[in-house]
Amino acid sequence: MKRPTLDDVAAVAKVSPKTVSNVLRGRPLASPATQERVWQAVAAVGYRVNRAGRALAGGGSGRIAVIVPNLHQPYYAENAERLILALAAQGLTSTLRIAPDAAAEREAVFGGTTADADGVIVCPHHVNAGLLGDRAPDRPVVQFGSLPTGLLDTVVMGEREGFSAVTRHLLDTGRRRLALVWNATSSGRPDGRRFEGFEEALAEHGLEPDPALMVAGSDWDWRAPGFEAMTGLLASGARFDAVLCINDSVAVGALRALRAGGVRVPDDVALTGFDDTDEAEFTVPPLTTVSPEHEAMVDAAVRMMVERLGGEAGPPRVHRTGAHLIPRASSGVPR
Amino acid sequence: MKRPTLDDVAAVAKVSPKTVSNVLRGRPLASPATQERVWQAVAAVGYRVNRAGRALAGGGSGRIAVIVPNLHQPYYAENAERLILALAAQGLTSTLRIAPDAAAEREAVFGGTTADADGVIVCPHHVNAGLLGDRAPDRPVVQFGSLPTGLLDTVVMGEREGFSAVTRHLLDTGRRRLALVWNATSSGRPDGRRFEGFEEALAEHGLEPDPALMVAGSDWDWRAPGFEAMTGLLASGARFDAVLCINDSVAVGALRALRAGGVRVPDDVALTGFDDTDEAEFTVPPLTTVSPEHEAMVDAAVRMMVERLGGEAGPPRVHRTGAHLIPRASSGVPR
DNA sequence: GGCAGGCACTTCAGCGTTGTCAATAGAAAG
DNA sequence: CTTTCTATTGACAACGCTGAAGTGCCTGCC
Numbered sequence: 001m002k003r004p005t006l007d008d009v010a011a012v013a014k015v016s017p018k019t020v021s022n023v024l025r026g027r028p029l030a031s032p033a034t035q036e037r038v039w040q041a042v043a044a045v046g047y048r049v050n051r052a053g054r055a056l057a058g059g060g061s062g063r064i065a066v067i068v069p070n071l072h073q074p075y076y077a078e079n080a081e082r083l084i085l086a087l088a089a090q091g092l093t094s095t096l097r098i099a100p101d102a103a104a105e106r107e108a109v110f111g112g113t114t115a116d117a118d119g120v121i122v123c124p125h126h127v128n129a130g131l132l133g134d135r136a137p138d139r140p141v142v143q144f145g146s147l148p149t150g151l152l153d154t155v156v157m158g159e160r161e162g163f164s165a166v167t168r169h170l171l172d173t174g175r176r177r178l179a180l181v182w183n184a185t186s187s188g189r190p191d192g193r194r195f196e197g198f199e200e201a202l203a204e205h206g207l208e209p210d211p212a213l214m215v216a217g218s219d220w221d222w223r224a225p226g227f228e229a230m231t232g233l234l235a236s237g238a239r240f241d242a243v244l245c246i247n248d249s250v251a252v253g254a255l256r257a258l259r260a261g262g263v264r265v266p267d268d269v270a271l272t273g274f275d276d277t278d279e280a281e282f283t284v285p286p287l288t289t290v291s292p293e294h295e296a297m298v299d300a301a302v303r304m305m306v307e308r309l310g311g312e313a314g315p316p317r318v319h320r321t322g323a324h325l326i327p328r329a330s331s332g333v334p335r
Numbered sequence: 336m337k338r339p340t341l342d343d344v345a346a347v348a349k350v351s352p353k354t355v356s357n358v359l360r361g362r363p364l365a366s367p368a369t370q371e372r373v374w375q376a377v378a379a380v381g382y383r384v385n386r387a388g389r390a391l392a393g394g395g396s397g398r399i400a401v402i403v404p405n406l407h408q409p410y411y412a413e414n415a416e417r418l419i420l421a422l423a424a425q426g427l428t429s430t431l432r433i434a435p436d437a438a439a440e441r442e443a444v445f446g447g448t449t450a451d452a453d454g455v456i457v458c459p460h461h462v463n464a465g466l467l468g469d470r471a472p473d474r475p476v477v478q479f480g481s482l483p484t485g486l487l488d489t490v491v492m493g494e495r496e497g498f499s500a501v502t503r504h505l506l507d508t509g510r511r512r513l514a515l516v517w518n519a520t521s522s523g524r525p526d527g528r529r530f531e532g533f534e535e536a537l538a539e540h541g542l543e544p545d546p547a548l549m550v551a552g553s554d555w556d557w558r559a560p561g562f563e564a565m566t567g568l569l570a571s572g573a574r575f576d577a578v579l580c581i582n583d584s585v586a587v588g589a590l591r592a593l594r595a596g597g598v599r600v601p602d603d604v605a606l607t608g609f610d611d612t613d614e615a616e617f618t619v620p621p622l623t624t625v626s627p628e629h630e631a632m633v634d635a636a637v638r639m640m641v642e643r644l645g646g647e648a649g650p651p652r653v654h655r656t657g658a659h660l661i662p663r664a665s666s667g668v669p670r
Numbered sequence: 671g672g673c674a675g676g677c678a679c680t681t682c683a684g685c686g687t688t689g690t691c692a693a694t695a696g697a698a699a700g
Numbered sequence: 701c702t703t704t705c706t707a708t709t710g711a712c713a714a715c716g717c718t719g720a721a722g723t724g725c726c727t728g729c730c
Contacts, residue, residue, distance in 0.1 A: 003450075005716055016680045021718060031678065051451050052390035053716030056685045061387065063430075071406060071416035072613055081406035084433050093448060095398075096431040098419050113428060115338075116386050223617045252617050259619045278407055282558045282587050284594045284619060340686055351710045356688060366708065388686030391715045 004045040013041035024049065025059070055116065064305060065117035067097045067108045069125035073222065073249055074277040076123060079144065082298045083121055090306055102126035110137055119305050140308030142301050145292070147193075148318040153304045155319045157292035162323025163197030166244060166272045166290055169325055171205050173333050175242035175270050178202070179213035181229045181254050182246050194246065194274070212238050217250055226253025234261040241269055242331070248273035248280045248289055255283055255330070270331040285329035296321040339380040348376035359384065360394070390451065399640060400452035402432045402443045404460035408556055408584055409612040411458060414479065417633045418456055425641055437461035445472055454640050460556075475643035477636050480627070482528075483653040488639045490654045492627035497658030498532030501579060501607045501625055504660055506540050508668050510577035510605050513537070514548035516564050516589050517581050518556065529581065529609070547573050552585055561588025569596040576604055577666070583608035583615045586622055590665070605666040620664035631656040 006017040013020060015034060022029045023038040030038070041047075055061040066083050068076040080096055087094045097114055099105035105126050108114050119140040141152050148154040170178060180198065195209075202208055215233045217225025226245060233240075234257065243258070245251035251273035258265055265271050265285060273280050276291035300319040341352040348355060350369060357364045358373040365373070376382075390396040401418050403411040415431060422429045432449055434440035440461050443449050454475040476487050483489040505513060515533065530544075537543055550568045552560025561580060568575075569592065578593070580586035586608035593600055600606050600620060608615050611626035635654035 006718095007716085017716090018681080018718075019679060022679090025718090029678070034678080048447070048450065050391075050716050052387045052396065053685095054718075055387035056385075056391050056687085057716075057718040058685065059718055071412040071419075072409070074407075074409070074412075077406040077409075077412035080431075081433060084406075084431065085435070088433075093430070095428070096415075096419065098416060098423075100420070112383065115383065223613070227617070252614075256617050256619050256621070278558070279587075279614060282562070282591050284591050286591070341688095342686085352686085353688075353711085354709060357709090360688090364708070369708080385686050388715090389688075391717085392686075392688035393715065394688055 003050070004047045005050070006047075008045050009038065009041045009047045012044055013037045060118045060309070061116050062092055063117045064092050064094045065097055065108065065114035065120045066094050067099050067105065067114075067120060067122040069099055069105070069123070071098065074279050075247060075249065075275050076125075078277055079123055079294070079298070082294055083144070083301065086298045086302045087121075087305075090302060092306075099126070109141060110135055119309055121301055121305060140305055142304050142308075144301050145297065148316070151316055153308065153317050153319075155297050155301045155304070155321065157297060157321050158323030159193035159292075160197040160200070162274065162290040162292060162325075163194040163244070164201040165197075165323065165325045166274070166288065166331075167198050167201035168204070169288070169327060170242045170244070170270055170272065170331060171201060171207075173270070173331065176207070177210070177213065177240040177242070178207075179233060179238070179240040179243045180209070180215070180246075181226055181233070181243060181250050182214060182216045183219065183225075183250075198244065212236070213240050217246075217253075223249050223253035223256075226250030227257045228253070230254035230257035231261070234258070234263070243269055243271050245271070245273050248275045248277045248287060251287055251289075251330075252279060252283060255287070266330055266332040272331050276326055280326075280328070283330070285332070288328045288331035289326050290323050291326050292323050293321045338385070339382045340385065341382075343380050344373065344376045344382045347379055348372045395453045395644075396451050397426070397428060398452045399427050399429045400432055400443065400449035400455045401429050402434050402440065402449075402455060402457040404434055404440070404458070406433065409614050410556060410582060410584065410610050411460075413612055414458055414629070414633070417629055418479070418636065421633045421637045422456075422640075425637060427641075434461070444476060445470055454644055456636055456640060475640055477639050477643075479636050480632065483651070486651055488643065488652050488654075490632050490636045490639070490656065492632060492656050493658030494528035494627075495532040495535070497609065497625035497627065497660075498529040498579070499536040500532075500658065500660045501609070501623065501666075502533050502536035503539070504623070504662060505577045505579070505605055505607065505666060506536060506542075508605070508666065511542070512545070512548065512575040512577070513542075514550070514568060514573070514575040514578045515544070515581075516561055516568070516578060516585050517549060517551045518554065518560075518585075533579065547571070548575050552581075552588075556582055556584055558584050558588035558591075561585030562592045563588070565589035565592035566596070569593070569598070578604055578606050580606070580608050582610045583612045583622060583624055586624075586665075587614060587618060590618055590622070601665055601667040607666050611661055615661075615663070618665070620667070623663045623666035624661050625658050626661050627658050628656045 006020050009020045010017040019030055020038050023035050051061055064087050066080055068080050071077045084094045095117060097108045099108050109120055109122050121142045121144055123144045124146045143152050143154040145157055215229040217229040219225050243254055245254050251271055255271055263269050273287045273289040276289050280287040280289045341355050344355045345352040354365055355373050358370050386396055399422050401415055403415050406412045419429045430452060432443045434443045444455055444457050456477045456479055458479045459481045478487050478489040480492055550564040552564040554560050578589055580589055586606055590606055598604050608622050608624040611624050615622040615624045
């Protein structure tokens with residue numbers, strides 16, 4: 001009743017355990033006939049590789065650590081799901097680590113609790129890009145959805161073009177006073193690629209961002225801060241006919257604040273998000289958002305990981321995906 | 336630069352590797368002085384146990400597999416997060432497995448891809464309780480949030496009392512024609528503990544369920560089916576003044592359908608969900624729901640797991656948690 | 671015919687940890 | 701002062717697998 005080992009397979013196939021190992025690893029060292037015999041023996045005894053043994057012997061654990069700050073924010077939960085499934089499709093198991101703070105995030109990337117993983121895919125949140133890149137990891141690390149550091153393989157979404165696309169969309173449909181619900185940054189003002197896209201599209205219409213219409217939530221990527229920021233903006237008495245949110249969750253919070261304030265969406269104010277999370281489709285009204293092309297991002301991340309695991313060397317690479325507008329009712333033309 | 340091993344620690348502490356192992360495992364075999372010396376040596380060399388080695392030698396992997404059907408449904412994502420964090424607090428690492436179908440679910444519980452885990456906590460979805468219990472697992476398994484099988488440790492929420500509480504709440508606030516948006520079951524009619532709670536509360540008011548007001552989504556726990564089911568109910572011309580949904584996600588879908596149909600919530604129709612997911616707080620209007628007391632559920636699951644890992648034998652246990660109403664605006668008193 | 675070279679596979683020595691069991695030291699007992 | 705016992709620690713052999721380094725055997729060539 002004991003779980004079969006390589007030796008058991010070897011005995012049945014009448015080869016050495018090492019040959020079985022080679023066949024299993026896909027090494028082209030055995031003759032086709034032998035390979036066939038080995039596979040039959042594997043099936044016959046119901047062999048499954050013991051990961052612990054393999055890892056101990058230096059064959060790698062076949063496990064990739066996926067690191068997200070949390071799972072209660074749809075953006076992270078949905079990406080974690082996509083990454084885990086895509087890794088599984090490559091025969092890689094994954095271990096999901098939740099890094100609730102910067103220390104945990106760094107720790108998860110550089111070893112410690114994830115030391116048993118052959119590689120790491122991290123959706124950074126707490127630790128800014130530079131900090132993550134300041135130490136050389138001893139295994140492949142792919143940054144997912146964040147700014148490239150030049151030190152790690154990175155997959156970035158079309159933040160700039162995506163944000164300029166929504167901005168343009170709003171301008172094209174007649175909106176002129178565009179508010180921004182942003183995340184707080186250390187410098188106290190919105191920055192980053194999305195903001196560039198915003199400025200870019202405004203500039204095309206001879207406009208520029210109005211500081212009085214830019215409010216920051218207390219934290220990145222969360223509904224309550226979106227609600228609070230929007231409530232604050234409404235209270236300020238500022239006038240606007242559109243609100244662009246840094247992401248969908250913030251938009252969901254902002255939407256509630258708008259409704260609470262008696263503001264009609266989209267009649268009085270258009271509202272947009274970013275990320276194309278599932279929840280955006282089911283708000284009332286459905287939320288206009290930007291799809292960062294999730295499939296392409298995940299494919300790129302997994303491909304990079306597999307290549308690095310396969311021994312591919314070379315400098316860190318950056319994969320940029322596109323982004324496209326998903327227009328929905330929340331940014332409908334005002335009546 | 337190699338990672339320190341037990342031997343390194345042993346050399347510094349001037350004891351045998353085995354003694355270091357014993358101290359690390361908390362075995363009361365070494366004298367206090369020796370233990371102290373060992374811990375100092377561990378700290379001095381920066382030792383971290385090699386899980387692969389330990390697992391190979393039979394010391395267990397220290398890893399618990401958490402199995403959910405997906406992460407895009409908030410209910411599962413939020414529970415996965417809570418479970419993973421609670422396990423981590425016990426020093427247990429976790430490996431999250433996404434089981435998109437029944438085969439994957441069974442496979443994940445009974446070994447195969449999760450063979451390296453010391454125990455399993457599963458949030459069943461595809462496989463009904465009986466099927467999961469028909470084979471004896473070779474390690475602790477805790478069912479989370481599902482019907483007890485009598486064969487596995489199980490944590491169940493107060494489904495009946497929770498659902499009767501919402502029902503009562505609606506009846507108490509004057510609603511009388513209660514519709515139900517349910518999940519499809521093999522028998523084609525709503526069943527289970529929640530339905531019992533529904534019937535129970537209705538009976539207290541001398542009412543009983545109206546089959547014409549019960550509609551089932553095409554799948555468990557999802558927004559689109561909620562939308563479709565609700566749309567269908569509206570199209571049927573049935574009259575009702577409240578809609579109870581099997582869970583929050585279904586309610587979110589139903590809400591959109593109601594709004595699309597020009598039905599005011601809560602003025603014309605009250606709407607309720609179940610599970611107390613984050614999204615319920617940010618719908619417009621905020622959704623009345625039932626909290627299954629997540630903390631208690633997770634604590635119970637992790638406690639059971641730790642006890643079983645500690646060698647606790649005995650028959651399968653069932654831990655029942657309560658449930659309490661979280662009234663919000665979606666079930667406000669009609670004007 | 672002798673020998674280099676390649677192919678197909680095997681042997682060997684761990685990887686870091688743990689369970690088993692033996693060994694040692696010191697204390698209590700005779 | 702020897703014997704017996706307990707408390708503590710050590711030696712050793714796995715656990716299942718893999719990299720490195722062989723071992724034969726056959727082919728082809730001078």
